[in-house]
Amino acid sequence: MSEPALATTHRSHLCGALRAEHVGTTVRLGGWVHRARDLGGLVFVDLRDRAGLVQVSFDPSRTGSELAARAASLGAETVVLVEGVVTERPAAMRNPDMATGDVEVRATTLRVVGPADTPAIPVARGKSEQLAAEDLRLRHRFLDLRREELQHNVILRHRLMQRTRRYLSDAGFLEIETPILTKPTPEGARDYLVPSRVHAGEFYALPQSPQIYKQLLMVSGFDRYFQIARCFRDEDLRADRQPEFTQIDVEASFVGQEDVMRVAEGLTRALWEEGGSAAPAEIPRMSYADAMERYGIDRPDLRYGMEIEDVSDAFRGLDFPFTSAALEAGGRVRGIRVPGGAALSRKQLDELDAIVKSAGGRGLLRIKRVNGALEGPAAKVLDESRAAKLRLADGELGLYLAGEDRLANPALDRVRQDVAQRMRLIPDDARAFVWVTDFPMFERDAASGALGAVHHPFTAPHPDDVPLLATEPWKARALAYDLVLNGTELGGGSIRISDPALQARVFALLGVDDETARARFGFLLEGLRAGAPPHGGIAFGFDRIVMLLAGATSLRDVIAFPKTTAARALFEGAPSPVPAADLTELHINVERE
């Protein structure tokens, strides 16, 4: 890959790009003083720009003592312009840890153009020195962003964004922008609202996603659309959740599920290649039902085994307190077998128990096989044939939960993940992509029994299951699909309903009456009645993809100016109060507690 010429009137080369091939060249550099070393005559300055570091030397016997003295007095993070000659370093003075370590620039001039206060947080950091606290890093973001790691992440983000545009554009997709000021939606996440000055008491909402707009673009005949779309959700944050985030949003017409998945796979492959690691040619698939049965979650981590197994038969008919009640109530006994798990300490097992309890379970039944014999509270009640059904090998530990699947699944998932980490069962470089398909259309609220959309209310039912809408709608599958990597959802999508009559039926099932549907989604319904092609699409969580490919552990490390977990921007100080006059103009009266 050839670097573009970044030469300007102030500089001829990038600091970090200088190599042996430049030896003898007179260069002009601009950069930040990373570190300076004053040896009492000879002075070295490591100069930094976005390409990296280069050592600039000031030898008083060549430069005169005045220039060397000025170099010695440079503070960290000062911006300077330097003129000099790229020189090969003597063999013993090369630095193999530096990309530019074979050369140095012998300075002939030095000009301070950007004096700098002593940095509030260090940019240059010793090998074993800790990072500054994250709130300080966010408050002084312009300094933190100078660090090599964040520079790398931001540049990677740019490359992934460009690769996305190139891939989708080459595949015939049109990049079309949709409004940021849009209509509040009662469904889904809480909206960020923007008051209207012109219309007292009325509000725009920031989009949670461009969902309806992209469907209307299909109605309008744009056939293939994409957008790198900023989305907003006013919900509480996590390490992998920001209030504003970026989606790669894709929609296409005259497509079925397979067509969308093929494009999504191609894009994934391109992005992983751009990120420096190849994605598999074909991504395996698993049904939602299968994922829940074997992994207890709809985004299974397939980098390791320990699948959930049903061992109800081993306990059926037994008078054993842990399992009897659950089995009689129609529940099951399920769990995982942990290879080598018999060696886990009492303390570790208690910690697992705590995890189960925090996930809503009553506790774990633990059975291990040591030297051929079962050990644990259930060992006495299980005879040979029942014990055999557990299929525990020597040294294995069985961890079981009894009860309803809806309660046991999340707990089993947590246990499986925790154990995998504890036992180091996850290979370092493993990548396990999987498509999860055949999601249910609806989920039933546990208390009220009311139906809600699993994906969103515009998702098409599986054609085989349309009859179920009239009888047992909660059993109907949707044409919805999620792409999962290592237990993380990368993206998800669906084929949409393009038949207005079917859309009306689905709204009815969701408890949305005609009038409400018209008020909330009228412009979409009118669109569908105007002649809608079959269409569907997918949206990827772009920030999360960058995070994975950057090897970062927090979204904040791949977003230039992120928010804290309290949705604050520490750098610019948002949100903030506004003058009373501004509120008056917006017809807003703020009540304070």
Add this chain to the structure above:
RNA sequence: GGGGCCGUAGCUCAGCUUGGUUAGAGCACUCGACUGUCACUCGAGAGGUCGCGGGUUCGAGCCCCGUCGGCCCCGCCA
């Protein structure tokens, strides 16, 4: 809305268990020495609202209550 952890010099941390004279260290900073370093080295110095408020106590960085901020998790996130 709930739970957990953290807050001491510009930065990273120790001190808190068991309250007691002047709150320490490394880095950074200032001054000085040093001509091949690359986390340069060496010497000296300056630097503190112990997040904030209240309480207990003869006495609080340390104990208690509240509060603010950060991080992680549950709820929430069609």
